Amino acid sequence: MHRSKPKIQNRQNRLHKHSHLSLYGLLQRRRRRRRPGASTPDPRSLSATAAAADDSTISPMNSHFSALACRDTLRLIFEKLPVPDLARASCVCRIWSSVASDRDMVTRAFAAPWRLKEVVGVLSSGSFWRDNGVGKFAISHRIKRGDSVASLAVKYSVQVMDIKRLNNMMSDHGIYSRERLLIPISNPDILIDSTCYIERDNHAKREVAVLYPEGKVSRT
Numbered sequence: 179m180h181r182s183k184p185k186i187q188n189r190q191n192r193l194h195k196h197s198h199l200s201l202y203g204l205l206q207r208r209r210r211r212r213r214p215g216a217s218t219p220d221p222r223s224l225s226a227t228a229a230a231a232d233d234s235t236i237s238p239m240n241s242h243f244s245a246l247a248c249r250d251t252l253r254l255i256f257e258k259l260p261v262p263d264l265a266r267a268s269c270v271c272r273i274w275s276s277v278a279s280d281r282d283m284v285t286r287a288f289a290a291p292w293r294l295k296e297v298v299g300v301l302s303s304g305s306f307w308r309d310n311g312v313g314k315f316a317i318s319h320r321i322k323r324g325d326s327v328a329s330l331a332v333k334y335s336v337q338v339m340d341i342k343r344l345n346n347m348m349s350d351h352g353i354y355s356r357e358r359l360l361i362p363i364s365n366p367d368i369l370i371d372s373t374c375y376i377e378r379d380n381h382a383k384r385e386v387a388v389l390y391p392e393g394k395v396s397r398t
Contacts, residue, residue, distance in 0.1 A: 227278045252277045261287045265308040279304065292369040297387070299376030306385050307377070316344060316360040316368060323343045326350060329358075346382050360386060 243311040246252065254266060256278055264287055268278040277283070284307045285297045291310060292384060306314070327350050331338045340349070340362045353359070360382055363369070375394060379390070 181265060188262055196333065247273055249273065249277055253280075253283070256283060257286070259287065260291070261307060261310045292366060293371065294369055294374060295371045297376065298372040298373060301376055301385060302378060303385065312363050312366050312369075315363045315374060315389065317368075318388045318390050318393070319359050319361050321354060321358060325353065325359075327353065330359060334361045336362050344382060345379075356381060360388070363389075 252274065256267060258277075261265065262286070264278045264284060268275040286295075288307055288310045289297050292312075292315075318333065319334075327338050327341050328348070331341055336368075341359060342349075344360050344362055345356075347353075360379060368389065372389055374389050376385060377388050379383045379388075
């Protein structure tokens with residue numbers, strides 16, 4: 179037990195020595211970087227350099243770059259953007275917002291990834307277009323005698339909880355008091371060359387891009 183104390187003390191001395199050397203080396207490297215006679219940069223020169231860089235930066239806030247204020251040019255650029263990027267572009271400035279929020283452009287960007295044939299309907303909120311994930315779509319199923327949430331889940335290969343969540347249902351009771359149920363999309367290929375209708379479902383309490391496999395029934 180007494181012989182281990184010198185070893186521990188020697189180990190502590192070595193660690194202290196190495197830490198001292200490492201700190202000394204760090205100070206030496208800092209001193210080498212600061213050469214004698216070197217002056218600190220003038221803040222005015224830095225601001226001038228930053229201003230020159232801003233002039234050469236492509237930005238809608240840069241008055242020298244008029245191309246980004248041209249609606250025709252912006253339209254050509256925005257036509258290639260997905261929906262999330264269009265939503266970001268609409269927050270840049272008024273000109274960008276007016277072009278990026280154009281109905282035809284947003285509809286085209288919304289339909290392009292899924293190769294939709296047509297998007298019909300008028301939205302009550304522009305926030306619907308900010309995301310075009312598969313969760314935005316649903317199949318409209320007309321309730322028939324013998325239907326249940328479980329049987330529809332098996333028919334459309336989806337989960338029972340997903341149907342209840344989409345339709346804002348707490349239980350299976352009262353299913354026949356509804357004209358239809360919205361069914362989540364399990365296979366995105368069903369969207370190809372299809373027509374979807376932007377509707378607000380009173381039970382789901384949200385806007386949904388609805389598909390009608392049996393054809394849309396006009397309500398009188």
